[in-house]
Amino acid sequence: MSGQPKEIGYNTKVEGDVIVTRADAVLNWFRKNSLWPMPMGLACCAIELMAAGSSRFDISRFGSEVMRFSPRQSDLMIVAGTVTYKMGLAVKRIYDQMAEPKWVIAMGACASTGGMYRSYAVMQGVDNILPVDVYVAGCPPRPEALLDALMKLQRKVATEPLIRTQKATPAHS
Amino acid sequence: MSKAAERLSSKLKKAFSKEIGSPETFRGEVTLPLLDSTRITEICAHAKHELGYDYLVDISSVDHYGEDPRFEVVYELYGYEHLCYLRLATRIAEADAEVPTVTSVWKTADWHEREIYDMMGIRFTGHPDLRRILMWEGYPYYPLRKDFPLAGKATELPEVAFSKEAPLEGGPFVTTPGSGSRQHGEPRSKSVSS
Numbered sequence: 001m002s003g004q005p006k007e008i009g010y011n012t013k014v015e016g017d018v019i020v021t022r023a024d025a026v027l028n029w030f031r032k033n034s035l036w037p038m039p040m041g042l043a044c045c046a047i048e049l050m051a052a053g054s055s056r057f058d059i060s061r062f063g064s065e066v067m068r069f070s071p072r073q074s075d076l077m078i079v080a081g082t083v084t085y086k087m088g089l090a091v092k093r094i095y096d097q098m099a100e101p102k103w104v105i106a107m108g109a110c111a112s113t114g115g116m117y118r119s120y121a122v123m124q125g126v127d128n129i130l131p132v133d134v135y136v137a138g139c140p141p142r143p144e145a146l147l148d149a150l151m152k153l154q155r156k157v158a159t160e161p162l163i164r165t166q167k168a169t170p171a172h173s
Numbered sequence: 174m175s176k177a178a179e180r181l182s183s184k185l186k187k188a189f190s191k192e193i194g195s196p197e198t199f200r201g202e203v204t205l206p207l208l209d210s211t212r213i214t215e216i217c218a219h220a221k222h223e224l225g226y227d228y229l230v231d232i233s234s235v236d237h238y239g240e241d242p243r244f245e246v247v248y249e250l251y252g253y254e255h256l257c258y259l260r261l262a263t264r265i266a267e268a269d270a271e272v273p274t275v276t277s278v279w280k281t282a283d284w285h286e287r288e289i290y291d292m293m294g295i296r297f298t299g300h301p302d303l304r305r306i307l308m309w310e311g312y313p314y315y316p317l318r319k320d321f322p323l324a325g326k327a328t329e330l331p332e333v334a335f336s337k338e339a340p341l342e343g344g345p346f347v348t349t350p351g352s353g354s355r356q357h358g359e360p361r362s363k364s365v366s367s
Contacts, residue, residue, distance in 0.1 A: 086308060118340065
């Protein structure tokens, strides 16, 4: 009828109102499409991380545009840059404050292995203190590489059992 | 060396003739060696208030490993009135690696002295806040000393911090000083043991 507003949105008559799925699958689907990152920008990789968040590369296509500077609100720590032993204290502390479930991307050569810094001051890979899920090669990696890592992590999240055992943190020696 | 800088350095030498040795000039820059490091605060205060060296550019330290006295602390002074530099250098022995602070003369000396304490292990008596500035509290070594390996040493401070030796496969990639050919001196993979 003219003058009447059209019905918009979800139409149960057409779409049906029942979706059959597993709880694991649907909850993981929620999780993987809203991985809020904690940007742990420690060096030049952070510039590429910022580029990944900008309009040209647009990390929001993957639901990760909400960079949270509070560890309580984030799911994914992106360690972007050189982790010195002194900064390692802060990185570990922030990771410990993040709520489960949580994941870690080691972005770039420094965060993965210490990179070119073979030195007394630089931790030789952030996996000395954190359980890393995805490593990204590059010095620094391009934003596409980070997005690729994010997609790999999404695939990993999608296949994880819902009731996960708490990840064991490797004890340093 | 400009005439003005020459005049100022000889003025300082005249005021402290017993503490200051003969000036060394290298490429137009004058260095006054201080024979008595305990008088450094006094001499710096004189240089600032009487001679117009109002800006402390830097304090650095040198490790003359194998010599005695082992350490050297170098003060780089500048004056905005007369635009002249002056360098004061003092040697200190390893056994008693202490120098009086100059934070009472230039406030900026605070962090310079903390860095030297952190990296070289020279203590500055009378410093208001002598803590490590780059490494964490409790780190047991002084990394810029010549006898500290490039790869670092393993340390453990439970619940606070740790460090491990860095792997130096084929390294360290350092230049070789000396009069050999340039090819010999280039930074190349050299065995750690050699």
